[in-house]
Amino acid sequence: MRIDGLQYANWSEKIFRQLREGQVDAIHVTIAYHENFRETVLNFEKWNRWFEQYPDLIMKGQCASDIDVARETSRTAVFFGFQNPSPIEDDIGLVEILHTLGARFMQLTYNNQSLLATGCYEVEDTGLTRMGKQVVKEMNRVGLVVDMSHSADRSTIEAAEYSDRPIAITHANPHRWHPARRNKSDDVIRAVTQNCGMLGFSVYPHHLKDKTDCTLESFCEMIARTADKFGVDHLGIGTDLCQDQPDSVVEWMRVGRWTKKIDYGEGSASDAGFPPMPEWFQDNRHFDNIEDGLRQVGMNEAEVAGVMGQNWYRFFSENFGPHP
Amino acid sequence: MRIDGLQYANWSEKIFRQLREGQVDAIHVTIAYHENFRETVLNFEKWNRWFEQYPDLIMKGQCASDIDVARETSRTAVFFGFQNPSPIEDDIGLVEILHTLGARFMQLTYNNQSLLATGCYEVEDTGLTRMGKQVVKEMNRVGLVVDMSHSADRSTIEAAEYSDRPIAITHANPHRWHPARRNKSDDVIRAVTQNCGMLGFSVYPHHLKDKTDCTLESFCEMIARTADKFGVDHLGIGTDLCQDQPDSVVEWMRVGRWTKKIDYGEGSASDAGFPPMPEWFQDNRHFDNIEDGLRQVGMNEAEVAGVMGQNWYRFFSENFGPHP
Numbered sequence: 001m002r003i004d005g006l007q008y009a010n011w012s013e014k015i016f017r018q019l020r021e022g023q024v025d026a027i028h029v030t031i032a033y034h035e036n037f038r039e040t041v042l043n044f045e046k047w048n049r050w051f052e053q054y055p056d057l058i059m060k061g062q063c064a065s066d067i068d069v070a071r072e073t074s075r076t077a078v079f080f081g082f083q084n085p086s087p088i089e090d091d092i093g094l095v096e097i098l099h100t101l102g103a104r105f106m107q108l109t110y111n112n113q114s115l116l117a118t119g120c121y122e123v124e125d126t127g128l129t130r131m132g133k134q135v136v137k138e139m140n141r142v143g144l145v146v147d148m149s150h151s152a153d154r155s156t157i158e159a160a161e162y163s164d165r166p167i168a169i170t171h172a173n174p175h176r177w178h179p180a181r182r183n184k185s186d187d188v189i190r191a192v193t194q195n196c197g198m199l200g201f202s203v204y205p206h207h208l209k210d211k212t213d214c215t216l217e218s219f220c221e222m223i224a225r226t227a228d229k230f231g232v233d234h235l236g237i238g239t240d241l242c243q244d245q246p247d248s249v250v251e252w253m254r255v256g257r258w259t260k261k262i263d264y265g266e267g268s269a270s271d272a273g274f275p276p277m278p279e280w281f282q283d284n285r286h287f288d289n290i291e292d293g294l295r296q297v298g299m300n301e302a303e304v305a306g307v308m309g310q311n312w313y314r315f316f317s318e319n320f321g322p323h324p
Numbered sequence: 325m326r327i328d329g330l331q332y333a334n335w336s337e338k339i340f341r342q343l344r345e346g347q348v349d350a351i352h353v354t355i356a357y358h359e360n361f362r363e364t365v366l367n368f369e370k371w372n373r374w375f376e377q378y379p380d381l382i383m384k385g386q387c388a389s390d391i392d393v394a395r396e397t398s399r400t401a402v403f404f405g406f407q408n409p410s411p412i413e414d415d416i417g418l419v420e421i422l423h424t425l426g427a428r429f430m431q432l433t434y435n436n437q438s439l440l441a442t443g444c445y446e447v448e449d450t451g452l453t454r455m456g457k458q459v460v461k462e463m464n465r466v467g468l469v470v471d472m473s474h475s476a477d478r479s480t481i482e483a484a485e486y487s488d489r490p491i492a493i494t495h496a497n498p499h500r501w502h503p504a505r506r507n508k509s510d511d512v513i514r515a516v517t518q519n520c521g522m523l524g525f526s527v528y529p530h531h532l533k534d535k536t537d538c539t540l541e542s543f544c545e546m547i548a549r550t551a552d553k554f555g556v557d558h559l560g561i562g563t564d565l566c567q568d569q570p571d572s573v574v575e576w577m578r579v580g581r582w583t584k585k586i587d588y589g590e591g592s593a594s595d596a597g598f599p600p601m602p603e604w605f606q607d608n609r610h611f612d613n614i615e616d617g618l619r620q621v622g623m624n625e626a627e628v629a630g631v632m633g634q635n636w637y638r639f640f641s642e643n644f645g646p647h648p
Contacts, residue, residue, distance in 0.1 A: 038362065045417030093369030101424055 001025050001309035002287050003067070003316075005200030005238030006081070006149075006171040008253075010245045011050065015284065016057040019076040022284035025309060026067045026316075028105055028170060028238075032082040034256030037094055040087035044101050047078065062102055064317035079316070081105030081170070083150060083253075085116050085135070092131070092138055099142040104320050105170060106139065107147045108132060108159060111265065112258060117148075117155035120181055121265075125152035128162055140164045143321045148192070149238075150182065157191040165319055166196040171238035173202055177222045178209040182266060189226070193234035198315050199226070200238020201307075205275035206266035207240070216280040220293035223307060232303045236312040237290065243283055247273035325349050325633035326611050327391070327640075329524030329562030330405070330473075330495040332577075334569045335374065339608065340381040343400040346608035349633060350391045350640075352429055352494060352562070356406040358580030361418055364411035368425050371402065386426055388641035403640070405429030405494070407474060407577075409440050409459070416455070416462055423466040428644050429494060430463065431471045432456060432483060435589065436582060441472075441479035444505055445589075449476035452486055464488045467645045472516070473562075474506065481515040489643055490520040495562035497526055501546045502533040506590060513550070517558035522639050523550070524562020525631075527614075529599035530590035531564070540604040544617035547631060556627045560636040561614065567607055571597035 002023055008030040009015050019027065031043040051060055059070055061077030070077035080102045087103070088094040098106075108128075109119035116132035118125040128136065136159060139146055146167040148156040160167050169192055175183040184192075189199055201223055208214035209222070227235055242249070250273060254265040264272055280289045287308070294304045326347055332354040333339050343351065355367040375384055383394055385401030394401035404426045411427070412418040422430075432452075433443035440456035442449040452460065460483060463470055470491040472480040484491050493516055499507040508516075513523055525547055532538035533546070551559055566573070574597060578589035588596055604613045611632070618628045 037365075041361075041421055042417070044421060045415075048417065048420050091369070093366070093372065096372050097365055097368060097425065100426070101421065 001067070001071070001305070001313055003236065003309040003312040004028065004241070004284075005168070005198070005236050005312055006030065006202075007239060007241045007243075008245070009241060009243040010249070012244065013054060013057075015243060016050075016054050016076070018284040020057060020074065022287045024076050024284050024287065025071050026061055026077040026079060026312070028079045028081050030083050031080050032087045033084055033110060033253050034086050034258070037087050037089050037091075040082070040098070041101070044080070047080070060102060062104075063320050064313055067313060067316070079104045081107075081147065083107045083147075084110035085114050088135070090115060090131075092135055095135060095138045095144060096142045099144045103144055104316075105145045105147045105168065107150055108135075109148075109151045109155065111150050111254070117159065118152040119150055120152045122152060125154040127154045127158040132159075133162060136163050141323050143319060143323065145319050153185060153188050156184075156188050160191040160195055160197060163195070165323065166198070166315065167192055168198045168200070168315070170198075170200045171202040171204070171207075171240040172199070173207045173222065174226055177225075178207065180207055180266065183207055186229070189230055193230045196234065198234055198236055198311065199230075200236045200312075201226075202238055202240045203277065203281045204240035204242070205277065208278065212276045212278055214278050216278070216289055216293040217297065220290070220297045223294060224297045224299055227299070227303065227307075232299075232306055233311055233314075235307050236309070236315075237287075237307065239281065241277070241281075241283070242274055245274060250274050325391070325395070325629065325637055327560065327633040327636040328352065328565070328608075329492070329522070329560050329636055330354065330526075331563060331565045331567075332569070333565060333567040334573070336568065337378060337381075339567060340374075340378050340400070342608040344381060344398065346611045348400050348608050348611065349395050350385055350401040350403060350636070352403045352405050354407050355404050356411045357408055357434060357577050358410050358582070361411050361413050361415075364406070364422070365425070368404070371404070384426060386428075387644050388637055391637060391640070403428045405431075405469075405471065407431045407471075408434035409438050412459070414439060414455075416459055419459060419462045419468060420466045423468045427468055428640075429469045429471045429492065431474055432459075433472075433475045433479065435474050435578075441483065442476040443474055444476045446476060449478040451478045451482040456483075457486060460487050465647050467643060467647065469643050477509060477512050480508075480512050484515040484519055484521060487519070489647065490522070490639065491516055492522045492524070492639070494522075494524045495526040495528070495531075495564040496523070497531045497546065498550055501549075502531065504531055504590065507531055510553070513554055517554040520558065520642075522558055522560055522635065523554070524560045524636075525550075526562055526564045527601065527605045528564035528566070529601065532602065536600045536602055538602050540602070540613055540617040541621065544614070544621045547618060548621045548623055551623070551627065551631075556623075556630055557635055557638075559631050560633070560639075561611075561631065563605065565601070565605075565607070566598055569598060574598050
């Protein structure tokens, strides 16, 4: 079973076919960065059209059993998420509305301070806000997973502790391996995984040691060491693949409508666009490379199967419905 | 089994308890008159809070089998509908979005011309518009029932013919019995029922012969004669009960935001508010009266059971899912 914990591609029939070639059973796709509620609904509508147009390749995913249906019918189940809480605006009632529409992950922050928590680019991290605490409990109630990939450390640890249910970092790597601002300290990874939360390993070059030149061996060795330290059951893949996106999209991701200036985020003035992906992971047809790489660094078949999809499957099955 | 094909009460714990006392297994409730998409979402949110607050009395209804669950657990299943297409604005993609949120009926017009068809108060009835035809097919595809209660005759007949699936008039009576503008001609009732559509009989006084003074016998006799003419299987109840609403609400229903003047709709300057309900149907505890009344005018048990709920149940079971 193969599940990718995060992608934000410029979707097309070509990519849907590559998902099938790569035997990807399920993906979590981002459908909002800075979109407000109405704009996010337009993105749900766009996916509804794709589901209608490509019924043999993709299907909407709402619960883990949809992945079984997808596998039986050779399709990819698509689960929705937001990288920012902008879709709920200032209205806690939109948490359930958006879950009903199919949202299954929501980041409490995207780099900046939000109404809910602090992002990883702010100077001060004040943890969960008043509204943030209320929204975490509401997300727990309906089964919308708290994702802290772009959040600051204190906010992440508080969210992991305050949440009644496991949370996720869908796409990041350990800071110890590559000290990027978006990568996570041991304390953060421990807080998330010790409560049965998940860490999805990113292949986005800014999160990789040696960036685009990162070797497959280094990436897989890092996964194996993280498994030694935090337990393999809490680990999956979250490639952060942004295939076929123009550079205007990475600018939207970084800048949204919150500034009139340019913000380069993980990039820089001289390296402002999407970085080229490593040669061993260009698109969805390359999951074999990661799977083989994990074997090469000594992980056994059960461990490899867990990281490649079964851990996400178990997490989906426990966290996408109403709180038991 | 008891199902009411339309209510628009000022909902409260009192009314939810009266639904249980009246053994009402399911109701279709209006959650939009002139609301745009975002305002309609707020109304879904309001109901989500009520479902959370009164889990022993009510539950959200999405398909006919939810009525079975409601009966087994002594609750009332609440199905949502709109009396106007204002919630979809000018965006056909919102049809599926709103169906996903739980909408199961949508009127193509409320008294006035809409983007989709002509309402019963317009001078000219031009039938389904270009967008109207597209939206009817989309409603057919997802399982959102076309309701023509407030539409003009030609529009209604065209909708019944153009739709691939049965349509409904959730709340109106035969024009022949009481010639109100909102009541329906034989041609309209025939067009709807001959395609397996449904007519729900209204207890709203403006739709009743002698209005508030209408006798139970006259109402039930009218139902029995309609059954003789069009077949009992296509008939149900749609009380149009607007319990505990202040008169400001009937003004909102009539005026919305489309005029700066007062429009009295079915009322008049001297009779502008909600009319008093007949003494034999004051609230949900009075369905017994209608059931007994139908027996009194000679309907047999199967016919009575059909009109009181089983016909709506069958209709719900066939029309609330994706087109087979």
